Amino acid sequence: MAQVQVPFQPPLSGPNGAANAGGNQFVTTSLYVGDLEWNVSDSQLYDLFSQLGQVVSVRVCRDLSSRRSLGYAYVNYSNTQEAARALDVLNFTPLNGKAIRIMYSHRDPSIRKSGTANIFIKNLDKAIDNKALQETFSAFGNILSCKIATDPSGQSKGYGFVQFDSEDAAQNAIDKLNGMLLNDKQVFVGPFLRKQERETAMNKTKFNNVFVKNLSELTTEEDLKKIFGEYGTITSVVVMRDGDGKSKCFGFVNFENADDAAQSVDALNGAKFDEKEWYVGKAQKKYEREIELKGRFEQNMKEAVDKFQGVNLYVKNLDDSISDDKLRELFSEFGTISSCKVMRDPNGISRGSGFVAFSTPEEASRALSEMNGKMIVSKPLYVALAQRKEDRKARLQAQFSQMRPVAIAPSVAPRMPMYPPGGPGLGQQIFYGQGPPAIIPPQVLPIFLA
């Protein structure tokens, strides 16, 4: 008889199973562990999770070819109670300086993708950590995932996310906590909205002034008056022109009535006149436009930085005689170089360091291993993956925390309740408990950071 390979399937009664969609009376033994720092290893996870029960298997998922960590792992226990306790106790434990985030394994991505029952919280006191957030919101229902946004050093950015397993729980949390005081700060709690959704929500605000661009050079105020006049009474119309009276191909139409303005936008945005497709929208105030442009600029910068992740090499100990071209020549055998630069001081003297970006991470990692330590002119070259500036600090701290002994408290005393039974009253302060942390803080203080 032919051998049939049976793929691993978690029990159907658990959160993985269709039989238990949304229910929480069953739990499984399979945990998804996400938000891992790049260097977190199987054995590190094994050591940590073994302290709460019998671990059957641990695996950090890795890219098949590069073996790079994908930033998540699976930990399987032999029984459900141990898994449940591990999730409870170990969730948000820092590993290599970064808090891990544990969920029950749920391979069907439909819930994750739907983004339902997902809420956003802002104006959070910086002292409120993942655990405090979890405890505060768990009063309203079962939490699938929850997290405080942090900068690379782990400092709270003052906002966070909670995803529940039901819309009711999410709505209830919003109703009860929005506008409440948490640690003396009034928090905003609302449904999570993607950027796009938020913008369209914002644009529902009333306006009278309409912006129109991509006009033909021949389009006049009279033309606009006639076309927009179909939708209501116009109080002013202008086509912007340069000093010579030449059209800048954009203008403004102000309506007496905001509903008419909105109607004209709906009807005319994207319409074609004289071969030109018009953009028609709410006219932005100068400051609104500045905010949008600034946001877009920062977004572009971020994307540019992301694009270089894993493909950009930092080189140092370069001989002063090495130029951009020479540097490119040295690395060109490993692949396609998308950019290459020797850093120089204001007098044009080489700083002895530079960057070489390849088109793929594979090329970059081969160049790294082949070129690091190679004698160039008179000195051995140092080659490493270039890091983002903000990530450097985090990386140093990760190394630092790796030296700390980590131990699990034998049992965890309950934290103080967040607020009296029945939930907080309007305007009532919510207090955070001072229960002991799940992880005993380091007993040995390592040497200070450079």
Next chain:
DNA sequence: GCTGAGCGA
């Protein structure tokens, strides 16, 4: 001021 990302041997 600040609106993620995420599932295998």
